[in-house]
Amino acid sequence: LVASFGDGALRGLKMVVSAGPTYEDIDPVRFIGNRSSGRMGFAVAGAAADAGAQVTLVAGPVHLDTPRGVARRVDVRSAAEMHAAVLAATAAADIYVGAAAVGDYRPASPAAQKIKKQAGAGLTLALAENPDILASLAAQTVHPFLVGFAAETHDVADYAQDKLRRKGLDMIAANLVGNGLGFEAADNALNLYWPGGSLELARADKETLARQLVASIAQRYRAARS
Ligand code: CTP
Numbered sequence: 001l002v003a004s005f006g007d008g009a010l011r012g013l014k015m016v017v018s019a020g021p022t023y024e025d026i027d028p029v030r031f032i033g034n035r036s037s038g039r040m041g042f043a044v045a046g047a048a049a050d051a052g053a054q055v056t057l058v059a060g061p062v063h064l065d066t067p068r069g070v071a072r073r074v075d076v077r078s079a080a081e082m083h084a085a086v087l088a089a090t091a092a093a094d095i096y097v098g099a100a101a102v103g104d105y106r107p108a109s110p111a112a113q114k115i116k117k118q119a120g121a122g123l124t125l126a127l128a129e130n131p132d133i134l135a136s137l138a139a140q141t142v143h144p145f146l147v148g149f150a151a152e153t154h155d156v157a158d159y160a161q162d163k164l165r166r167k168g169l170d171m172i173a174a175n176l177v178g179n180g181l182g183f184e185a186a187d188n189a190l191n192l193y194w195p196g197g198s199l200e201l202a203r204a205d206k207e208t209l210a211r212q213l214v215a216s217i218a219q220r221y222r223a224a225r226s
């Protein structure tokens with residue numbers, strides 16, 4: 001029995017989805033990470049596969065099974081590794097969805113050996129800025145349809161619309177984190193923005209939201225390429 005899911009809105013299209021946090025090593029036993037669980041990005045990858053896309057999922061360190069129908073999964077750890085994997089995978093992609101919570105900074109010089117505690121003294125870590133994956137894709141003359149995420153704790157609409165413009169994106173999905181929503185939570189709520197339009201996706205579980213987001217991406221993609 002061959003089951004068919006979704007409406008085939010992305011049939012024939014290649015999509016790359018990044019998901020999860022990145023870990024930036026301080027030394028062999030410590031890292032700087034963030035609270036992203038990867039669930040929203042994994043749900044988007046699954047929904048896109050259900051909609052007929054050929055999906056490559058670039059996953060940071062998460063504890064999640066690959067959703068049914070996802071063609072390929074590349075596991076990475078740091079922002080630098082994610083950057084390289086996304087650039088390679090998007091070379092032939094139609095759509096990139098940046099759902100990963102990419103670390104903005106990394107320790108400037110990770111220690112080769114475990115850093116020993118100096119009793120009675122604090123420790124200052126020097127950090128270097130990571131490359132912006134979405135912005136580097138947007139800077140390519142030919143690039144896929146670009147969808148970003150913006151997780152904010154305040155002024156969601158303003159920050160999201162600013163990121164849409166500043167990063168040269170085709171769409172951004174904004175969510176308020178905290179209060180049982182967003183990071184580490186089952187539920188989410190998304191506001192979608194694209195140049196000249198917006199759509200509110202009401203609070204729901206991440207799988208439901210992912211299906212709605214994928215439907216909007218398919219619509220905007222067709223509109224932008226027609
Ligand atoms: N992003 C990226 N590469 C980075 C940082 C972020 O591709 N080095 C992407 C994320 O995957 C997301 C979008 O940019 O799709 C927005 O991420 P966010 O952290 O909200 O934006 P920043 O520009 O890093 O701004 P800030 O953290 O200051 O809010």
Ligand code: CA
Pocket residue numbers: 102103104
């Ligand atoms: Ca950031």
